[in-house]
Amino acid sequence: MLPFARVSIIGLGLIGSSVARAVRATMPTVALVGHDADPDVRGRADQLGFCDDITDTLGAAVTDADLVILCVPVGAIGAVAAELKHDLPADAILSDVGSCKASVLAAMAEHFPARQIVPAHPVAGTEYSGPEAGFATLFKGRWCILTPPGDADPAAVMRVSAFWERLGANIEIMDARHHDLVLAVTSHLPHLIAYTIVGTASDMEEVTQSEVIKYSAGGFRDFTRIAASDPTMWRDVFLANKDAALEMLQRFTEDLTMLQRAIRWGDGDALFDLFTRTRAVRRSIIEQGQDDAAPDFGRTHE
Amino acid sequence: MLPFARVSIIGLGLIGSSVARAVRATMPTVALVGHDADPDVRGRADQLGFCDDITDTLGAAVTDADLVILCVPVGAIGAVAAELKHDLPADAILSDVGSCKASVLAAMAEHFPARQIVPAHPVAGTEYSGPEAGFATLFKGRWCILTPPGDADPAAVMRVSAFWERLGANIEIMDARHHDLVLAVTSHLPHLIAYTIVGTASDMEEVTQSEVIKYSAGGFRDFTRIAASDPTMWRDVFLANKDAALEMLQRFTEDLTMLQRAIRWGDGDALFDLFTRTRAVRRSIIEQGQDDAAPDFGRTHE
Numbered sequence: 354m355l356p357f358a359r360v361s362i363i364g365l366g367l368i369g370s371s372v373a374r375a376v377r378a379t380m381p382t383v384a385l386v387g388h389d390a391d392p393d394v395r396g397r398a399d400q401l402g403f404c405d406d407i408t409d410t411l412g413a414a415v416t417d418a419d420l421v422i423l424c425v426p427v428g429a430i431g432a433v434a435a436e437l438k439h440d441l442p443a444d445a446i447l448s449d450v451g452s453c454k455a456s457v458l459a460a461m462a463e464h465f466p467a468r469q470i471v472p473a474h475p476v477a478g479t480e481y482s483g484p485e486a487g488f489a490t491l492f493k494g495r496w497c498i499l500t501p502p503g504d505a506d507p508a509a510v511m512r513v514s515a516f517w518e519r520l521g522a523n524i525e526i527m528d529a530r531h532h533d534l535v536l537a538v539t540s541h542l543p544h545l546i547a548y549t550i551v552g553t554a555s556d557m558e559e560v561t562q563s564e565v566i567k568y569s570a571g572g573f574r575d576f577t578r579i580a581a582s583d584p585t586m587w588r589d590v591f592l593a594n595k596d597a598a599l600e601m602l603q604r605f606t607e608d609l610t611m612l613q614r615a616i617r618w619g620d621g622d623a624l625f626d627l628f629t630r631t632r633a634v635r636r637s638i639i640e641q642g643q644d645d646a647a648p649d650f651g652r653t654h655e
Numbered sequence: 656m657l658p659f660a661r662v663s664i665i666g667l668g669l670i671g672s673s674v675a676r677a678v679r680a681t682m683p684t685v686a687l688v689g690h691d692a693d694p695d696v697r698g699r700a701d702q703l704g705f706c707d708d709i710t711d712t713l714g715a716a717v718t719d720a721d722l723v724i725l726c727v728p729v730g731a732i733g734a735v736a737a738e739l740k741h742d743l744p745a746d747a748i749l750s751d752v753g754s755c756k757a758s759v760l761a762a763m764a765e766h767f768p769a770r771q772i773v774p775a776h777p778v779a780g781t782e783y784s785g786p787e788a789g790f791a792t793l794f795k796g797r798w799c800i801l802t803p804p805g806d807a808d809p810a811a812v813m814r815v816s817a818f819w820e821r822l823g824a825n826i827e828i829m830d831a832r833h834h835d836l837v838l839a840v841t842s843h844l845p846h847l848i849a850y851t852i853v854g855t856a857s858d859m860e861e862v863t864q865s866e867v868i869k870y871s872a873g874g875f876r877d878f879t880r881i882a883a884s885d886p887t888m889w890r891d892v893f894l895a896n897k898d899a900a901l902e903m904l905q906r907f908t909e910d911l912t913m914l915q916r917a918i919r920w921g922d923g924d925a926l927f928d929l930f931t932r933t934r935a936v937r938r939s940i941i942e943q944g945q946d947d948a949a950p951d952f953g954r955t956h957e
Contacts, residue, residue, distance in 0.1 A: 452873075476873045479950035480937070490956040495872055525869075535866045538856050540873025545914060547874070550848055551933040553903070553910045554840050564837045566939045567827075570797055571754075571778045571842025572849070572881045574946045579874050581937035584930035591918050591926055601855070602915050606908070608855045612847060613904050616893050624893055628886035631853040635782070635883035637868045644876045648781035650952035654792040 355380055356515040357446075361418040363411065363433060365389040365398040366583070367478060368450050369424030370487030373403040375520040378489040388414035389484075390425075398484045412440035420516065422473075423449040428589035431460035438464045446509050448473050452536060452586070453594035454500040454529040468506040471513040474498045474532065475522055476540070480581040493521035494642055500529040537597035542605060544579050544587055545598065551580040575650075657682055658817040659748075663720040665713065665735060667691040667700040668885070669780060670752050671726030672789030675705040677822040680791040690716035691786075692727075700786045714742035722818065724775075725751040730891035733762035740766045748811050750775050754838060754888070755896035756802040756831035770808040773815040776800045776834065777824055778842070782883040795823035796944055802831040839899035844907060846889055847900065849882040877952075 360376060362369045365387050376383050387404035388411055389395050399407045408414040415421050415437060423433055430449060441447060448471050451457045461470045477495040479486065497517040501510045514524045527535070554565045554573060565573065591598050615623040639646045662678060664671045667689050678685050689706035690713055691697050701709045710716040717723050717739060725735055732751060743749060750773050753759045763772045779797040781788065799819040803812045816826045829837070856867045856875060867875065893900050917925040941948045 476870050478873075481950050486950070488956065493956060496869055498870075531861075535862050535870055536873060538859060538862050539867055539870040539875040542855075543852060543874035543878055546848055546852055546911070547877075548930055548933050549911045549914055550845060550907060551936050552929050553844075553907045555932065555936055556906075556910075557840060559833075560837050560840050562939075565841055566936070566943055566945060567798055568778050568800075568837055568841040569940050569945050571780075571838060572845035573841040574940050575849075575877055575881055576845055577933070577937040577940055577946070578952060579877055580930075580933040582930075584927050584934070587930050588923050588926040592921055592923055595918055595921070598918055599915065602911070602918075604858075605852060605855045606911065606915075608858075609848070609851045609904070609908065612851055613901065613908075616897055616900055616904075619894055619897070621890050621894055624890040625886050627854050628850055628882075628884075628889050630857065631850050631879070631882040632886070634853050634857055634868070635879040637864075638871050638876050638879055641868055643868060643871050644879070645954050648783050648788070650880060650954055652947050652952055654790065654795060 355383060356512040356519070357383065357420040359384045359386070359418050359420070361386045361388070361414045361421045362404065362424055363388050363414060363421065364424035365394050365484045366424065367482050367486040368475070369422070370398065370401070370403055370484040371489070371491040372422060372424065372450070372520070374487055374489040375492060377403060379519045379521070384417070386414050386418065394484055401484055403487070411436055415440050415445065416442070418442065418445050420446050420448065420513070423447070423451075426586045426589040427451040427453055427457055427593045430457050431463070434461050434464045441465070441469070445469065446471055446513060448513055450475055452540060452590045454498075454532045456593040458500060458502060458529045462502060467502040467504040468509065470502055471505060471509050472500045472529070473513060473517065474500070474536070475517065476536075478582070480578045482583045490521065492517070495522055496525055497522035498525045498527050498532055500527055500532050533594050533597045537594060537601045541590055541594060541598050542601040544582065545591070545602065546605070547576040547580040548587075550576050657685060658814040658821070659685065659722040661686045661688070661720050661722070663688045663690070663716045663723045664706065664726055665690050665716060665723065666726035667696055667786045668726065669784050669788040670777070671724070672700065672703070672705055672786040673791070673793040674724060674726065674752070674822070676789055676791040677794060679705060681821045681823070686719070688716050688720065696786055703786055705789070713738055717742050717747065718744065720744065720747050722748050722750065722815070725749070725753075728888045728891040729753040729755055729759055729895045732759050733765070736763050736766045743767070743771070747771065748773055748815060750815055752777055754842060754892045756800075756834045758895040760802060760804060760831045764804060769804040769806040770811060772804055773807060773811050774802045774831070775815060775819065776802070776838070777819065778838075780884070782880045784885045792823065794819070797824055798827055799824035800827045800829050800834055802829055802834050835896050835899050839896060839903045843892055843896060843900050844903040846881050846884065847893070847904065848907070849878040850889075852878050853882040
């Protein structure tokens with residue numbers, strides 16, 4: 354039994370096009386309709402052929418759907434939900450893939466009853482953007498966090514869970530506020546730090562841009578990957594999850610200041626202790642299948 | 656013509672054992688002698704067989720050498736150089752692989768004439784340590800920076816250049832102080848930041864350690880790789896390159912504060928501008944062959 358028979362995907366970038374491809378691969382009988390606000394993206398998606406139909410209007414994309422997934426930047430969720438108000442079938446479920454959930458839940462709840470809303474966040478992605486960047490296995494072995502409203506329909510939550518499980522994801526159900534705090538640590542803070550350090554390195558006077566590029570294998574290049582992520586998506590995340598992001602930044606800055614002091618005063622033991630402790634964290638991530646054990650992320654060395 | 660016929664490697668961890676393996680692979684007739692201060696590492700290196708001979712004492716390792724490469728943490732360079740004072744042949748060249756160079760150059764110059772000294776830094780590595788972690792292709796396509804003293808022997812510099820080119824590296828010659836500034840940006844600051852953020856994420860009260868691990872694919876896991884690097888090596892780097900590290904930290908903190916302010920005041924344009932600019936840096940790194948173009952560092956998604 355398929356959890357949904359007619360799925361509509363709004364927003365056909367990296368994540369939207371990956372969802373479509375994964376549905377095709379794992380539930381080939383599902384009718385897939387796609388829409389994107391950008392006519393150029395619609396044309397490219399049409400050529401790539403991962404949906405049965407690409408519609409020119411938002412309304413036309415959802416009229417027959419039993420699941421609608423908004424794969425747009427979180428700052429656009431409110432406007433899209435408002436526009437869908439009269440077109441979403443009364444028995445369809447509205448979901449999304451946004452990286453922060455309290456603001457998404459509030460925006461959806463403004464226009465739809467709780468029984469129709471099941472926000473979701475698949476914790477997966479790459480640094481590439483656009484419909485060409487998606488692939489069917491993106492969600493395999495990754496976690497998908499659902500943050501249904503307190504008065505959600507349990508059957509709807511189960512169907513959305515089953516849907517993501519079919520795409521290969523593990524499911525976790527969480528309160529939207531707690532989600533935003535957890536992801537502020539594991540995703541939003543790392544992106545902020547990466548964006549900052551790449552900016553800092555580009556702005557040196559004594560060290561040229563060309564030197565920064567040439568010697569980036571010393572560690573810097575690891576940060577450039579997530580600092581190459583979609584700018585619109587990430588701008589919206591920080592505006593929407595402001596409080597948690599600021600809280601994490603504050604903690605990070607305190608810890609960095611402590612480390613800075615240890616360097617200034619030559620406190621080798623403090624440095625050694627921290628550097629030993631952090632090693633164990635990577636080991637756990639590998640043990641739990643959330644990263645490769647291959648050295649250097651498995652980069653080729655030939 | 657081989658640049659050196661008898662090479663001694665002191666310190667048989669990731670880098671030392673990779674140099675040995677790379678010499679074996681590219682210059683099989685070179686006589687390779689190895690030594691490590693740790694008897695356990697000597698035993699393992701002996702079993703792995705990447706040297707012709709592993710000696711129990713430091714002095715015995717160098718008596719026949721025409722090139723001696725110190726592959727020990729930079730904090731140990733001074734003591735090893737002092738111990739080698741009476742054993743290093745007068746026509747042998749002394750080099751190293753340390754991540755900071757002004758302190759290494761000073762430590763070597765205390766015991767040996769400038770004509771014998773050619774410090775080197777291959778900008779390559781992985782997050783793994785020990786003699787088992789090395790591999791012959793580690794230096795292929797990476798940069799090796801030489802920082803000879805002002806009154807170095809040009810012939811010695813050319814021979815060390817030729818040696819690293821045989822191992823697959825590109826050569827750059829640089830003043831030791833400038834090296835330390837460049838690497839503070841491209842390597843030391845990234846490691847400091849990575850160690851800090853992994854520490855910060857481990858210390859949350861509202862978010863469990865298990866949640867940090869589970870959702871690390873949102874970005875955090877990228878930082879854990881370099882934060883799993885050898886603690887002794889990195890403690891020494893920050894103690895030895897203190898001034899440049901503190902200067903970079905200060906710049907980074909200023910930039911982070913600016914970003915923090917943009918988030919607090921909802922300045923989406925400032926965020927978007929930075930996030931767009933950083934994308935171009937990654938593109939350059941890939942174009943210049945210093946990282947893979949494969950999405951997600953080429954991690955497997957199956």
